[in-house]
Amino acid sequence: MKRKDFLSSIIPMGAVFTNIVSGKMVLNEPDIPSKIPPYLINGDLIGICCVAGYITMEDVQPAVLKLKDWGFDVKIGDTVGKKDFTFGGTDQERLNDFQHMLDDKNIKAILCARGGYGSVRIVDKLNFTQFVAHPKWVIGFSDATVLHSHINRNFSIATLHSKMCNSFPADLTNAEPDQIASIESIQKCLVGEKMNYTTAVSDKNKVGIGKGMLVGGNLKTLETLSGTVSDINTDGKILFVEDTDEYLYSIDRMFWNLKRTGKLDNLKGLIIGAFKINTDSDTEDFGKTLEDIVLEKITECDYPVCFNFPVGHQKNNVALKCGVTHKLTVTNTMVTLTETK
Amino acid sequence: MIKIPPYLKKGDTIGITCPAGYLDKAKTKTCIETLQKWGFEVMVGKTVGSSSDNYFSGSDEQRLNELQAMLDDETIKAILCGRGGYGVGRIIDSIDFSQFKRNPKWIIGFSDITVLHCHLNSKLKIASLHAPMASAFNDGENIFLQSFHNAIIGKKTKYSCDKHPLNKKRNSNG
Numbered sequence: 001m002k003r004k005d006f007l008s009s010i011i012p013m014g015a016v017f018t019n020i021v022s023g024k025m026v027l028n029e030p031d032i033p034s035k036i037p038p039y040l041i042n043g044d045l046i047g048i049c050c051v052a053g054y055i056t057m058e059d060v061q062p063a064v065l066k067l068k069d070w071g072f073d074v075k076i077g078d079t080v081g082k083k084d085f086t087f088g089g090t091d092q093e094r095l096n097d098f099q100h101m102l103d104d105k106n107i108k109a110i111l112c113a114r115g116g117y118g119s120v121r122i123v124d125k126l127n128f129t130q131f132v133a134h135p136k137w138v139i140g141f142s143d144a145t146v147l148h149s150h151i152n153r154n155f156s157i158a159t160l161h162s163k164m165c166n167s168f169p170a171d172l173t174n175a176e177p178d179q180i181a182s183i184e185s186i187q188k189c190l191v192g193e194k195m196n197y198t199t200a201v202s203d204k205n206k207v208g209i210g211k212g213m214l215v216g217g218n219l220k221t222l223e224t225l226s227g228t229v230s231d232i233n234t235d236g237k238i239l240f241v242e243d244t245d246e247y248l249y250s251i252d253r254m255f256w257n258l259k260r261t262g263k264l265d266n267l268k269g270l271i272i273g274a275f276k277i278n279t280d281s282d283t284e285d286f287g288k289t290l291e292d293i294v295l296e297k298i299t300e301c302d303y304p305v306c307f308n309f310p311v312g313h314q315k316n317n318v319a320l321k322c323g324v325t326h327k328l329t330v331t332n333t334m335v336t337l338t339e340t341k
Numbered sequence: 342m343i344k345i346p347p348y349l350k351k352g353d354t355i356g357i358t359c360p361a362g363y364l365d366k367a368k369t370k371t372c373i374e375t376l377q378k379w380g381f382e383v384m385v386g387k388t389v390g391s392s393s394d395n396y397f398s399g400s401d402e403q404r405l406n407e408l409q410a411m412l413d414d415e416t417i418k419a420i421l422c423g424r425g426g427y428g429v430g431r432i433i434d435s436i437d438f439s440q441f442k443r444n445p446k447w448i449i450g451f452s453d454i455t456v457l458h459c460h461l462n463s464k465l466k467i468a469s470l471h472a473p474m475a476s477a478f479n480d481g482e483n484i485f486l487q488s489f490h491n492a493i494i495g496k497k498t499k500y501s502c503d504k505h506p507l508n509k510k511r512n513s514n515g
Contacts, residue, residue: 249396249427256430287395 034158034213034323037109037135039192042071044108047101048165049077050088052143053116055166057081060113063165066172067111070187077101080113087118095122103130108137109190114166115142115218123150123230132157137190140164141242142313145217148322150230152215161217161240161311162186162319178316185319195326197318197337199309204291208304211327211340212268214320216240223254226261235266238328238337240320242273242312248286251275252293259297269328270298270305271337274312304330309337345468346419346445348495351380353418355493356411357475358386359398361453362426364475366390369423372478376421379490386411389423389475397428405432412441419493423475425452433457438465447493450474 040046046067048060057080064074079097082089089097101110123146132155138147139160148159163182169175172183189195215232216222219241225231241258243251258264275290288296291307298305306328310316321339329336349355355376357369366389373383386407388398398404411420433456442465448457449470461469472489480486491498 253427253430260430260434285395287397 033325034152034156035135036158036324037137040072040108040137040190043073045073045075045106046109046111047075047077047104047107048080048111048113049094049097049101050079050082050113050118051094051098051122051140051147052088052112052118053086053114054083054088055080055113060165062168062170062172063111063113066168066183070190075101075107077113086116088113088116091118091121094118095125098122099126102126102128102136105130105134109160110136110138112138112140112144112147112164114164115140115144117143119143119146120224120230123147128155131155139186139190141311141317142218143221145221146225146230148215148217149222149225149232152323153230153232156323158321158323160186160189160319161322162189163317167317176315178310182310182315182317182319189319189321195319195321195337195339197310199306199335201331201333201335202291202307204295204307205330205335206295206298206303206305207330207332208269208302209327209329210238210267210269210303212237212325213323214238214240214326214337215322216271217242217322219243219251219254219258220246223257226257231261232263234263236268238269238271238326239263239267240271240273240309240311242275244274244276244313245278246275247278248288248290248293251277251290252286252288255293255297264298264301267301267303269303269330270294271309271311271328272305272307273309274314274317276313304328306330306335309335343462343466343468344445346447349381349418349447349493352382354382354384354416355419355421356384356386356414356417357389357421357423358404358407358411359388359391359423360404360408360432360457361398361422361428362396362424363391363393363398364389364424368479369475372421372475375478375482375486384411384417396426398423401428401431401435404428405435408432409436412436412438412446415444417446419447419449419470421474422448422450422454422457425450425454425474427453429453429456433460441465442467449489449493 060080067074077097079089079094084090101107135157137160139162141161151157151159172180215237216239220243272294310318325340327338327340369389376383388404388407391399393399411417445467447470449472451471458469461467470492473485488498
């Protein structure tokens, strides 16, 4: 019996967390429904901070204006405008800023200013005690997948996978419709609207209907979390993945990681988001497409699969409630993802 | 306890296979000649310099079958991977190690071949050799090839490298 299984068996249901400071214990049963943080109302405060890469004060302004436009107040964290090489401040500064926002009960949601790299350097030092007692929305994607995965696995609290400050255009009125819709979907999620997404059909999709908790994020980040305390459990869930600037061989290796760690075995659905493939390599033709790479891993699985879902490093990147139950319906003529009870 | 495969003697056969990326046959010429000069027989697999038109040295099945055959062939005393690249992770779970476990032999390579080193170490508890592969022999005789030779014939090697100001000074065994 694995240590975590043993611990789960002696801890009553509901006691889904304990010594989180050390980042060592995983006491959560995979099937415990997520706790949904309170949805936001007019006047609620959203904190913005850098857990990973740096951003200038100027570059967060479009997001600040939009959040205020939606009726929220904004608190800009100490790390915004800080720069420690690639990072938005030193590890200690980013840790303190995020910790403060987790603990401040006036802050109802924390928007990661941008991704880049850095969350994993501080995640084990974060103390989630206050957060677990008083959940709030943690918002972001890409490098912030560390937070989605860690929070889902250890605390079963829903989080919001969405665009961050650096993706808010300065003038939204001139933005492309998909980009506007992606930004607006953040507000819809935060105020508790039941979400419903559709996307174009691909002839590589596998038809079917599946219902389960939505989990996922950036594929490379999920791969690097394998075997750690933040490793995601995908059993009985709908998994979505996206990535950018990766070679096909590297994407293949990451999908082998998902397969070999059992993460593709017991899904209720698989959503392949945007994959921007790096082609400037002098290596030979890989000989397989993204679709080949995915489908050859799951020939024995019968859950629905869809490609080109609007999530990832692109303008069309809708907000998704991680940890919340959704229904994925893939037919020959349509693809829908619907939030359910 | 980890099991150490028998070290090689003169006249032993070394198989060369490419379980991952494609390797141009011309790049293996010096490697083969050097191994022969050291007194070994060399058996070159079909995945070396194959007619593959893509990244890999052959289909998953071709790479698997050749590695499997070399693992099972008792006349082959060591398997040198021609090249890394990417590909062992695609076939590792389909390899049957039962014969190899009874008659361990040295598996040699690095980079993508780390998949084999890890798997052999954790699942089979059999030692393997992290070493330069075929193309490295084109660099001429050097301390790296010398260490390769020493390792396969069982000569204990002492390694040293330049000191670094940030090294942490300790002694340990493992």
